[in-house]
Amino acid sequence: MPAIIKQFFYKSHEMTLSDSRFISLNQWLNRYFSYDVTPILISGDASFRRYFRVTSRDTSYIVADSPPTLVPIAPFIALASAYAAAGLTVPKVIASDAEQGFMLLSDLGDTQLLSVLTDANVADYYRRALALLPQVASVVESLDPVTGSTQPLPLYDEAFVRRELGIFTEWLLERHLQLELSDKERSLIAESFDLLVENALAQPKVGMHRDYHSRNLMLKNNELCVIDFQDAVLGPVTYDAVSLLRDCYVRWPQTMVQELMQQHYQQVLELGQIPAQTSFTQYQTWFDLMGLQRHIKAAGIFARLHYRDNKPAYMADIPLTLSYIVDIAGFYPELAQFSAWVQSRVVPAFATKGKNSQQGDKQ
Template sequence: MSLSELRFIALNRWLHQIFDSPVFPKLISGDASYRRYFRVQHENISFIVMDSPPELINVTPFINMANAYSEKGIKVPQVIEKNIEDGFLLLSDLGDVELLSVLNEDNVTAYYSQALSLLTKVSLVTQSGGERLPLYDDAFIQLELDIFSNWLIKHHLGIKLDEKTRNMLQIVFSCLIESANTQPKIGMHRDYHSRNLMLQNDELKVIDFQDAVLGPVTYDAVSLLRDCYIRWPDNIVDTLMKRHYEQLKYSALIEGNVTLSTYTRWFDLMGLQRHIKAAGIFARLKYRDNKPAYMADIPLTLEYIRDISARYPEFHSFNMWVSDCVIPAVEARS
């Protein structure tokens, strides 16, 4: 019997103890980690059950962040019952309408404006479980960027990096790290996009927040506006980006003397870092975690990397390498 089957039996046993009657969990999704989610019905009330193998992912950070977000008025799943030892949580059900599923060019500005407004509350969450959130520091960012080189470039594409290319990449990565360091640090969700925002009764609710950190002011905004799973016209993104800039100034999260030009560079370079990381993670999900579906999202992340890096002369060599080497290699493997 497989580990997942054994865990499902244990999960059913735990639920039976809670409800004092049999319930029938139905798998609704796994995510990009080792967690699985089920939906159960009891007396006409719907619940979500998280199955998180404790030796792989402890549920305590999720519980602590759910509490921290809720205290700031951010709508998140309520933790109703918990079994920390076995890695099971019973959660309130936020429905199954991801924001992504309803977005179009007519409503994206309105919905994303709501999502950007929520980021002011997110920024205030700087502690969890009585401890300061981890810092999204140089080592953290470098580790994420290396996922791109190791998993997409070397493992998936089989490209051996010569010394010139390695040096070029390190210069680019150092520039991205420096830009991130220049920005003020706030509470950061770290995966804030249209698949992690649920729409329930026309209200946005937030999921997948357990990896929150203290990080750059533009990270969550660029994660939302330059979504790895969908791309919007530049005029829409630019309008919303400027709205976030004004929001940061109004909330005193950036100094009044920070110009829109400075903010735009922060935003663009933060987006580059995130898309470089994401392209590597999508490849790692296939080869390490046996989740090949995310490979379909790599072309869009590379499009972003190509198009945004083209705006900055200092990334010319990187842009040419991505355009002439990486993208054709990915297309050839498709």
């Protein structure tokens, strides 16, 4: 169950009889409720899934529609069980149909962590969120609901990291901005990406949520609940922490981020998730470059969501990711040229493209 209240995906219209999956979903729900219920569309997420809420006898549920050929539900079911066993509060799978791609889930409410964050409370909430990461890290395998066998999480390996970085070039630089990259520019990008791949592979590996941030943490009865975990992998120890602290959707003061980074460093050190001799300087390099890789990937994914999936709202989040890229890369001499290139070539091109698009809309 991805973030319930991603506002830019709210839709007020009802499903029509031409929606064959909605019809099938209603028929499936009739097996579990003694009277007709009306699924209300509440949100989509950054995938092909969509979510509904149904209410029966004063109890609400979430219904997931996940086309099986595009987004199989088996990983969600397996990881919901594994995360719950690790002590995390996650949606409970009440019923499921893998063949049709439907799930009936417990309802964790509408309160995303992001919606309640203020300058006064963010540090406390983020400390609580960081305190959940040891449980996330402990999940390195899950029980396949189909075969009944235990399967290790997919490995966040070199091919995986490079595939993510390639999204930036393909969808943001080439598809959206239509930049004609010179050989020199392509070489700069390749060399910079090589450094980021090396950084990711050098880190100790733990169970990794892969999208751990304030839109994927819900608050229910003042408890933090974890959602959107179906893409978990085994990967770099800093990944989830930097995903939270350098959120693609909001930017917090660096002094606070630095303090919380120190907390996570002490946490993973005490748990033995990094070698005892690992200095904070080494940890911060891992953290910074991991965040840089994530923001590069995210900028590309936001463009892909617009062009491939007809979800243009994510384009508004690209400027923040670009600012992270410029600032963090600029801290490191080996990436300073890449930082300057993004600042001088990509940022202006994105701004110009946006202005042209707005002018076209007015005509």
